Amino acid sequence: MHCQNIICIRIRFLLERTRVKDYNSYQRVGGYRMRFLHRVVLISLILFCSVVVYGETFEYNGRQRSYVVAAPSSYEKPLGVFVLLHPNGGNGGTLLGSWAKIVLPDGVMCVGPNSISPQEAWRDQDNDGIGFIKALVDDVAKKYKIDRKRIYIGGYSAGACQAVRIGLPNSDYFAGIITYAGASGPGLGPRKIPVALIHGDKDTNVDVEGSRKCYKMLKDAGWPVWYKEIPGQGHSYNPSFNEEAWKFVKSNPPQDPPELVFKEKMEEAKSAFDKGQYSKAYEAYKAALATGVKKEEAEAGMKAVEEAGEKEIQEALKDADKSPVTAKSRLNKVKAKFKGTPVEEKAQREIEKLSGEKPRIEKKEGESQGVEKQQEKTVSAESLMERAEKLLKEGNVDAARQCLERLIEEYPDSPLAESAKKKLAGLSETDK
Secondary structure, three states: OOHHHHHHHHHHHHHHHOOOOOOOOEEEEOOEEEEOOEOOEEEOOOOOOOEEEEEEEEEEOOEEEEEEEEEEOOOOOOEEEEEEEOOOOOOOOOOHHHHHHHHHHHOEEEEEEOOOOHHHOOOOHHHHOHHHHHHHHHHHHHHOOEEEEEEEEEEEOHHHHHHHHHHOOOOOOOOEEEEEOOOOOOOOOOOEOOEEEEEEOOOOOOOOHHHHHHHHHHHHOOOOEEEEEEOOOOOOOOHHHHHHHHHHHHOOOOEOOHHHHHHHHHHHHHHHHHOOOHHHHHHHHHHHHHOOOOHHHHHHHHHHHHHHHHHHHHHHOOOOOOOHHHHHHHHHHHHHHOOOOHHHHHHHHHHHHHHOOOOOOOOOOOOOHHHHHHOOOOOOHHHHHHHHHHHHHOOOHHHHHHHHHHHHHHOOOOHHHHHHHHHHHHHHHHHO
């Protein structure tokens, strides 16, 4: 038997057995009341058995609260969260079916909470306000891997009004808002997030003028906003434009204000610095500096990274005269640790000093071929020594002597110069 048919039969059996009147103990699903089964799979919405619905509970303000989740049966990357607020007389599952098939392919799960008062949904701001929504998302995060940068909120009718009432002033928490047949005009939050509004022009329950005003307010404020007014549509739910609304929201990522970016980057930088992740810390401080907000704080952070690197360079150079190889190894570790910072360049210069390397001579534009040959790249002391030793093994004493003499001439301060002198002295004794 087909997987979907099996699930539908099982759900119908459960529904028939659990018709009750106590709303606090049971959930309404498809006109019936159903016992709330914590963490138990209830139904597959779409894509055969690849999407499942779970019932969940948690405590908020001393009360047991419940919600329904539509999520992929398996996933790899953290999921975005679309909180859907039901209308008066509805429940957490009212909007899940119409939205799950649209957002799940984009790695976003649907979460439908139940209002504290189903018949007067979302009017109690103490129990159904932003505090409740954040607690809801926190509970979801305990049970699923979620992406907190992709928290969306939406709703229908009373749920739509609450989505706007909560979403706009808390725009630093949400990534987007989608509403149907409901809007209000609270204050705007710290960052500009995409907002999609849908409303029927014949709605006699919630005046369409509210959505029109909200659209104008957001447009004037420079927010990314999309508005669809459906001709002849009353208050009844019409999901025809859900996909278009979602496409708009996901295509317009939130526009963070400089102050918010500065705060986030400074927190990121300090956390990385405390963990000794200096390269990451420096990049975050640079990003904070680029916002133009409190430049002195960001510059102080960058300086602290450089000072930490300078200390590590000095530590790496201890006893360098006795063991240059060890010192270079330490300096290479400093380079890796401070990659992308001025410390990396300083460490490289110290390595070059220990190696006795000279700057490379680059050909200048317009120089003749003869000059080009004369200005070849200078060979390092190590390379000259390796070449000399190889030539000696091959029995080419004259060529080896030339390499050693060149090493002594070009790198008189290099530790290898002394070795070269000893080898030359040995060759002279052999000649005798």
